Amino acid sequence: MKRRFPMTIMFLFAIWGGISVFVGKTKVHDFDNLLRNKLLLIVGAFAIILGLGSLIFHHTQKIKRKARFWQYSYVTLIALAVTTFIGLGGGVRGERSLPTIFGGTVIGAHDGLVYVFTSQAEKNLFMDEPSRYADPTKAVLELPREFETDFNRFEASQLREEIHLKHTALQLKGQPIPPMISPVSNQQVAYKKEFKISLQQLYEGILVPCGSTMFAMLAFYMCSAAYRAFRMRNLHAGVLLVAAFIVMLGQIPLATAFIPGLHELRQWILDVPNLASKRGIMIGVGLGASATSFKIILGIERAWLGGGE
Amino acid sequence: MLAVLVGSGAMAQEIPAEPAIETAPEPEPIPEPPPVLHPPRNIVAQDVPHDNGGVLNIQWEPPIEGVPVRYVLEMAGEDGFFQEVTRTALTQYTVMQLENFVPYRFRVAAVYEKGQSMSPETEPVMARDHWLKLGEMPVLIAIFVFGSLLLFFIQAARRGVELFVRRISGLTAVEDAIGRATEMGKPVLYVPGTSTIEDVATLASLNILGEVARRTVHYDVKIICPNKDPIVYTIAREIVKETYASEGRPDAFDPDSVFFMVPDQFAFAAGVDGIMVREQPATIFLMGMFWAESLIMAETGASTGAIQIAGTDSVAQLPFFITACDYTLIGEELYAASAYLGREPMLLGTLKAQDYGKLVFLIIMVVFTLISVFSGYDAASLVRVR
Incomplete structure (x- = not known):
C-alpha cells in the first residue's frame, strides 16, 4: 500500500498529462493547467515548509556538533531570521508596517x-x-x-x-x-x-550582487576549462582546438574583414558538424526521457520511491 | 537699323481696332470616370479542424481586375464593430487567440493606389475546440512505436533473453569512485541537478541517487545531498532514507545528509562549492539538469581533487562537464544510468529499446533525406508536428 498508492496517483496523473497533449478540448486543458500550476504550487508551498525545517535542522546540527566552519551556520540562520522578519514586517515592497530608518x-x-x-x-x-x-x-x-x-x-x-x-x-x-x-x-x-525597508531591497541589495559575483567567476572558470580542453593531447583535442580557433576568430569583425571566407567557415562549423552532433544528442535525450517516463508510468522503475520492494 | 526705324514709325500710328473675332470657348475636359476598384472575392472563414480551438482560417481570392497593393482584413465580434486584424499581401490569414463558440464576421478590403474596395461580410463563423488534435499525430505514432519496442524488450527480458548492453565508462566508474571514498574515509557528494521535479532529467537523477545511496550503504560511506528545489529535496530524502531501510541499515541514515539548501541558482552554486571545499568529498556526482552554475561547481570540484562523475541532458552544459569532470554521462546515458547500475533485466530491456528507437529514427532520417533529395518532395512534412 505504501508504494501502490503513490504509484497509482502517479499513473493516473501521468496518463492525464499525456491525454491532454492529444486532446484539444478546452476543459481538458483547463484541468491539466489546474494540476500543473495550482496543485503543484500548493504542493510546493508545503515542500518549502519542509525545506525550511531541513535548513534550520541542518545548521543547528552543525552548530551543536561544532562541525568544521560551524560559525558560518550562524550567518545562515541569522540571515534567515532577518529576511523572514523583514519579509513579514516590511513586505515585498515595503507596503507593511515595519518602521525602519534608512537613507536613499x-x-x-x-x-x-x-x-x-x-x-x-x-x-x-x-x-x-x-x-x-x-x-x-x-x-x-x-x-x-x-x-x-x-x-x-x-x-x-x-x-x-x-x-x-x-x-x-x-x-x-x-x-x-x-x-x-x-x-x-x-x-x-x-x-x-x-x-520602509522591504524584501525587494534585500534581494536587490544583497542577493543580486552576490549572484552576479558568482556568475562573473564563470568567466575565469571558463578560461581554465578552455585551457584544459584545448591542450593538444591527441588528434581529437587537436581537431577541437582548430575548430574552436576558427569559430572564435570568426566572431571578431576585424578578422572576418581581412580573412575571406572565415565567416562562412565559422558558420559552416556551427551549422553542420556542430548542429548535427547536437541533434544526435537531442534525439538520444528525447528517447531516453520517453523511456524513463514509460518506466516510471508502468511501475518498472521504482527507484524514485526509495529502494527495495 | 532702318527697318527698325520704319517699324517703330508704323507702330506709332494708330491702328484702327479690328472687330473682335468671337472664338468658341474651349470645351471643359471631361473628367475621367473613376476607376472601378474591385473587391476581393469568395471570402471563406473556417474553423481550423482538430485543434485546441480559438483559431480561424480566412481565405479569399484576388479581385477580378486590378492588382491591389495589399489587403486589409477586418473582423467583428459579438459587438458588431469591425476592427482591423492585419494588412497583408497574401490571400489568406490565420486569426488566433479567439474565443471559442463566439460568432465572428470578416471582410477584406483590397487597397489600390487610388482607393480601396471592401468585400461583403462573411457569414458568422465560430472557432471550436476539438477532441483529437491531428497535428500531434506524428508524436502519438512515435510514442506508440517506441512504446511497442519498449514492451517487446521488457517481455524479452522477462523471458530470460540475455540482453547485451554496451559498456558506459562513466557508470562503470561509479563503483570504483565510491570505493575510493571508502578508502579515503571521505564522503560522497551527490547534487541532483538544479531543476524542478517536472524535469525528466531530475527524475533520472533521483533514480541514480537510489543506486548510489545503495552503494554508500554497502561501503558505509557518508553521502551528502544538497538540494535546490524543496520538492526534489523531499523526494531525495525519502529515496535515501528508504534505501537505507531496504538495505537493513535504517539506523545508519543521517537525516542531516540530505538537506534543502537554497532555491537561488548562484547561491546554491556557492553553497555547493563551500561543501566541496570544506568537506573535501572523495567523489562528486553532478547528475541532472544544470545551467550556468555547472562549470562553477565542476571546476571547484576538480580543484579539490575529487573524482567527478557528471551527467546531464543539457547540450549547452555538456562541454563544461566533459572538460572539468573525470566521467560524463552524455544525454541519454543519464537516463540509462539507473538501469545500468541496477542491472535489473526489465530495466535493461528499456536500454535496448532506446538503442532500437535510435535505429528507427536513423532509418527514417536516411529514407526521408533520400526522398527529399531525389524527388524534391518535402518528406519531413509527413511527420511535422503542427
Whole structure:
C-alpha cells in the first residue's frame, strides 16, 4: 500500500498529462493547467515548509556538533531570521508596517511630492504608475505642483539645482516662496525622513550582487576549462582546438574583414558538424526521457520511491 | 537699323481696332470616370479542424481586375464593430487567440493606389475546440512505436533473453569512485541537478541517487545531498532514507545528509562549492539538469581533487562537464544510468529499446533525406508536428 498508492496517483496523473497533449478540448486543458500550476504550487508551498525545517535542522546540527566552519551556520540562520522578519514586517515592497530608518536617493517627483527610493525596481514601479505612490509617508519634501519634474531624468543633484532655479525665479517674480522649499543637498534630502525597508531591497541589495559575483567567476572558470580542453593531447583535442580557433576568430569583425571566407567557415562549423552532433544528442535525450517516463508510468522503475520492494 | 526705324514709325500710328473675332470657348475636359476598384472575392472563414480551438482560417481570392497593393482584413465580434486584424499581401490569414463558440464576421478590403474596395461580410463563423488534435499525430505514432519496442524488450527480458548492453565508462566508474571514498574515509557528494521535479532529467537523477545511496550503504560511506528545489529535496530524502531501510541499515541514515539548501541558482552554486571545499568529498556526482552554475561547481570540484562523475541532458552544459569532470554521462546515458547500475533485466530491456528507437529514427532520417533529395518532395512534412 505504501508504494501502490503513490504509484497509482502517479499513473493516473501521468496518463492525464499525456491525454491532454492529444486532446484539444478546452476543459481538458483547463484541468491539466489546474494540476500543473495550482496543485503543484500548493504542493510546493508545503515542500518549502519542509525545506525550511531541513535548513534550520541542518545548521543547528552543525552548530551543536561544532562541525568544521560551524560559525558560518550562524550567518545562515541569522540571515534567515532577518529576511523572514523583514519579509513579514516590511513586505515585498515595503507596503507593511515595519518602521525602519534608512537613507536613499531622491529619484522621483509627482504631484508636488518628491519620493525617495532605494532601488531601481521601486523607481520603475513608480514610473509605471506614479499615482500608486501618492503616499505622504514616502515624501521627503513637499513641492507645489509647478515643481513637478520629469522624473525619468531625475537625479538628486538635478533636484537640488531645479529647486534652486525655481526658488530664484519665484524671488525675481516677487512671489512668496513656500516654506518647505529650500535648496538642499543630496544627503539632506536622502536622510531627511524615514521610509520602509522591504524584501525587494534585500534581494536587490544583497542577493543580486552576490549572484552576479558568482556568475562573473564563470568567466575565469571558463578560461581554465578552455585551457584544459584545448591542450593538444591527441588528434581529437587537436581537431577541437582548430575548430574552436576558427569559430572564435570568426566572431571578431576585424578578422572576418581581412580573412575571406572565415565567416562562412565559422558558420559552416556551427551549422553542420556542430548542429548535427547536437541533434544526435537531442534525439538520444528525447528517447531516453520517453523511456524513463514509460518506466516510471508502468511501475518498472521504482527507484524514485526509495529502494527495495 | 532702318527697318527698325520704319517699324517703330508704323507702330506709332494708330491702328484702327479690328472687330473682335468671337472664338468658341474651349470645351471643359471631361473628367475621367473613376476607376472601378474591385473587391476581393469568395471570402471563406473556417474553423481550423482538430485543434485546441480559438483559431480561424480566412481565405479569399484576388479581385477580378486590378492588382491591389495589399489587403486589409477586418473582423467583428459579438459587438458588431469591425476592427482591423492585419494588412497583408497574401490571400489568406490565420486569426488566433479567439474565443471559442463566439460568432465572428470578416471582410477584406483590397487597397489600390487610388482607393480601396471592401468585400461583403462573411457569414458568422465560430472557432471550436476539438477532441483529437491531428497535428500531434506524428508524436502519438512515435510514442506508440517506441512504446511497442519498449514492451517487446521488457517481455524479452522477462523471458530470460540475455540482453547485451554496451559498456558506459562513466557508470562503470561509479563503483570504483565510491570505493575510493571508502578508502579515503571521505564522503560522497551527490547534487541532483538544479531543476524542478517536472524535469525528466531530475527524475533520472533521483533514480541514480537510489543506486548510489545503495552503494554508500554497502561501503558505509557518508553521502551528502544538497538540494535546490524543496520538492526534489523531499523526494531525495525519502529515496535515501528508504534505501537505507531496504538495505537493513535504517539506523545508519543521517537525516542531516540530505538537506534543502537554497532555491537561488548562484547561491546554491556557492553553497555547493563551500561543501566541496570544506568537506573535501572523495567523489562528486553532478547528475541532472544544470545551467550556468555547472562549470562553477565542476571546476571547484576538480580543484579539490575529487573524482567527478557528471551527467546531464543539457547540450549547452555538456562541454563544461566533459572538460572539468573525470566521467560524463552524455544525454541519454543519464537516463540509462539507473538501469545500468541496477542491472535489473526489465530495466535493461528499456536500454535496448532506446538503442532500437535510435535505429528507427536513423532509418527514417536516411529514407526521408533520400526522398527529399531525389524527388524534391518535402518528406519531413509527413511527420511535422503542427
